Amino acid sequence: MDKKMLTIDLNSQVMIDKAEKDGVETMYDRKLAMKAQCGFGLQGNCCRICGMGPCRITPKTPRGLCGADEHTIVGRNFARMVAGGTAAHSDHARDLAHTMALSSRDGNYKIREEGKLIELAKEWDVATEGRDIYDIAHEVAEIGLMEFGKPYGVSRLLKNAPKQRQQVWKDYEIEPRAIDREIATIMHSTHIGCTSDLDSLIHMSLRTSMADGWAGSMIGTRFSDILFGTPIPRQTEANLGVLEQTKVNIVLHGHEPTLSEMIVLASEDPELVALAKEMGAEGINLAGMCCTGNEVTMRHGVRIAGDFHQQELAIITGAVEAVIVDVQCIFPALAKVADCYHTKFITTSPKAKITGSTYIEFKEEEALAIAKEIVKEAVLNFKNRDQEKVLIPELKSSATVGYSVDAIIPQLDRVVNSHIDPTGTVKPLVDCLKSGVLRGAAGVVGCNNAKGVSNEAHVTIMKELIKNDIIVVTTGCGAQAAAKFGLMDKDAAKKYAGKGLATVCELVDIPPVLHMGSCVDISRILDLVAACAKNLDMDMSDIPVVGIAPEWMSEKAVAIGCYVVASGIDTYLGIMPPITGSSRAVEILTEGLKDKVGASFTVNENCHELAATIISDIEKKRVHFEKLV
Numbered sequence: 314m315d316k317k318m319l320t321i322d323l324n325s326q327v328m329i330d331k332a333e334k335d336g337v338e339t340m341y342d343r344k345l346a347m348k349a350q351c352g353f354g355l356q357g358n359c360c361r362i363c364g365m366g367p368c369r370i371t372p373k374t375p376r377g378l379c380g381a382d383e384h385t386i387v388g389r390n391f392a393r394m395v396a397g398g399t400a401a402h403s404d405h406a407r408d409l410a411h412t413m414a415l416s417s418r419d420g421n422y423k424i425r426e427e428g429k430l431i432e433l434a435k436e437w438d439v440a441t442e443g444r445d446i447y448d449i450a451h452e453v454a455e456i457g458l459m460e461f462g463k464p465y466g467v468s469r470l471l472k473n474a475p476k477q478r479q480q481v482w483k484d485y486e487i488e489p490r491a492i493d494r495e496i497a498t499i500m501h502s503t504h505i506g507c508t509s510d511l512d513s514l515i516h517m518s519l520r521t522s523m524a525d526g527w528a529g530s531m532i533g534t535r536f537s538d539i540l541f542g543t544p545i546p547r548q549t550e551a552n553l554g555v556l557e558q559t560k561v562n563i564v565l566h567g568h569e570p571t572l573s574e575m576i577v578l579a580s581e582d583p584e585l586v587a588l589a590k591e592m593g594a595e596g597i598n599l600a601g602m603c604c605t606g607n608e609v610t611m612r613h614g615v616r617i618a619g620d621f622h623q624q625e626l627a628i629i630t631g632a633v634e635a636v637i638v639d640v641q642c643i644f645p646a647l648a649k650v651a652d653c654y655h656t657k658f659i660t661t662s663p664k665a666k667i668t669g670s671t672y673i674e675f676k677e678e679e680a681l682a683i684a685k686e687i688v689k690e691a692v693l694n695f696k697n698r699d700q701e702k703v704l705i706p707e708l709k710s711s712a713t714v715g716y717s718v719d720a721i722i723p724q725l726d727r728v729v730n731s732h733i734d735p736t737g738t739v740k741p742l743v744d745c746l747k748s749g750v751l752r753g754a755a756g757v758v759g760c761n762n763a764k765g766v767s768n769e770a771h772v773t774i775m776k777e778l779i780k781n782d783i784i785v786v787t788t789g790c791g792a793q794a795a796a797k798f799g800l801m802d803k804d805a806a807k808k809y810a811g812k813g814l815a816t817v818c819e820l821v822d823i824p825p826v827l828h829m830g831s832c833v834d835i836s837r838i839l840d841l842v843a844a845c846a847k848n849l850d851m852d853m854s855d856i857p858v859v860g861i862a863p864e865w866m867s868e869k870a871v872a873i874g875c876y877v878v879a880s881g882i883d884t885y886l887g888i889m890p891p892i893t894g895s896s897r898a899v900e901i902l903t904e905g906l907k908d909k910v911g912a913s914f915t916v917n918e919n920c921h922e923l924a925a926t927i928i929s930d931i932e933k934k935r936v937h938f939e940k941l942v
């Protein structure tokens with residue numbers, strides 16, 4: 314098979330060819346070499362939870378040595394994926410809370426959004442009158458940190474949901490308690506000899522995922538905005554073509570804005586810019602990748618080098634002086650690829666040390682100094698660039714990004730007010746949904762998965778949705794696919810959107826696909842859906858809104874899928890999770906949950922069929938919705 318057919322991105326195809334010529338192995342080579350994957354793993358019915366295993370379920374051995382059947386094994390494996398994902402998102406949020414606790418007027422981390430902090434403080438019953446903003450920040454940070462380990466009570470963020478949804482959570486008993494408690498409990502319950510009942514395992518999975526969506530991720534986004542600013546619409550460009558021939562190229566990859574915000578500052582430091590010129594470069598060019606890329610493009614317009622599947626390919630351009638990473642979604646393979654070029658692969662987090670990398674530990678207390686040291690490493694490396702090995706592919710697309718809820722609401726108010734009203738409400742959006750000018754809204758999120766063709770499902774599904782007047786909001790690597798393929802360009806509405814959506818886009822001056830941030834920022838999507846539902850006095854499950862993860866791959870995505878379903882939003886997956894080993898797990902997740910939380914999963918690995926199902930389901934949902942409005 315031609316490796317290049319494993320991606321629809323033309324830049325990636327050029328780089329796959331170059332890797333071949335340079336003798337460098339990429340994920341695409343490993344995919345072809347891997348041939349058939351383990352059938353037990355694919356179905357989720359291999360258990361290695363205890364030392365008597367691995368136990369694999371077959372018709373001849375329908376139970377593991379302890380007697381666990383396929384339903385128990387699949388359920389436990391699924392639950393542990395949810396725990397892994399919830400831990401990753403929430404630990405990210407914990408770091409932000411610690412950063413807020415460190416914030417000070419003359420330190421590295423300041424409070425950028427006083428209004429948002431005061432609003433959150435009031436929501437959390439923190440006194441604000443006559444107090445120094447940093448005292449308030451420290452108290453709010455401490456309360457945020459307590460959400461991870463408080464001994465009693467449930468997430469204080471649940472009350473942001475419509476009351477109808479809160480009642481569903483109460484009735485089904487999935488209100489998450491302290492974040493760490495939910496993760497610890499699920500790890501305990503899936504230990505050998507604890508829960509074997511599949512319904513309980515799925516119930517616990519949903520409750521744990523709620524500790525991600527309606528606690529960890531929500532704290533992460535709110536604290537990031539307070540510390541680094543709420544995103545507003547801004548112009549950028551996306552794809553490997555943003556790397557520059559004449560500048561020091563630094564690729565920022567990973568997730569947490571605590572590091573990347575400081576790198577942005579350091580890259581503007583006059584001394585480092587002068588040093589870059591001394592080295593023969595014209596300046597310093599930052600480019601983002603994966604969710605760090607999303608964080609810095611949303612707040613600074615930093616251009617996007619690429620998505621999860623392009624991390625090796627960026628280095629293969631031969632034009633990258635340093636790849637700087639913190640946590641999550643970083644291929645260990647980057648060390649080997651970087652060895653083939655002059656690129657420095659710099660790891661910074663004690664939570665993600667990678668063999669073969671250069672490790673410079675990032676400490677919030679000395680953030681800017683360390684960020685400057687890291688950028689200096691990159692700048693000094695420019696002289697080692699081998700021009701003969703350089704090939705920067707040309708393609709890049711322009712995109713408008715930065716659509717936080719705070720940016721979307723006033724902008725949509727233009728539909729009725731013909732000007733941007735910063736105090737706007739979601740009413741215009743709700744009116745467009747009610748009238749049917751917009752048939753519905755979809756959150757298209759998540760990763761790239763080598764089980765499919767990189768970017769194909771994202772782009773196909775988003776194009777189909779907007780053609781059918783369904784507005785798309787997106788985060789994570791899905792957002793990067795949209796940006797790369799021109800769907801975040803304001804002109805995309807004329808080219809691809811149906812009449813209703815195109816009219817709204819023109820009136821409001823937005824693209825048909827809105828970039829809402831990183832994976833943690835799916836909490837922004839929850840906030841937007843919750844605001845619409847509250848405006849209509851409905852449950853979130855009543856409005857024609859769906860969640861879609863066409864190319865998901867990470868445990869975080871499994872946790873996200875679960876909390877989106879638990880929020881009453883039907884969720885569509887383009888990759889089958891490892892659950893087919895249990896017919897009952899498939900039944901509960903794709904049907905049974907409807908009765909409990911008003912939503913469930915649908916899976917189809919054919920992206921054209923999946924898009925058609927989503928559109929038809931949104932139309933069916935409209936029938937119910939139109940009766941209620």
Ligand code: SF4
Nearest residue numbers: 360363366368377379
């Ligand atoms: Fe086998 Fe049971 Fe141990 Fe799993 S927990 S590895 S099924 S004996």
Ligand code: MSK
Nearest residue numbers: 604642759760789790
């Ligand atoms: S980075 S979790 S590959 S979206 Fe958030 Fe992309 Fe998925 Fe990582």
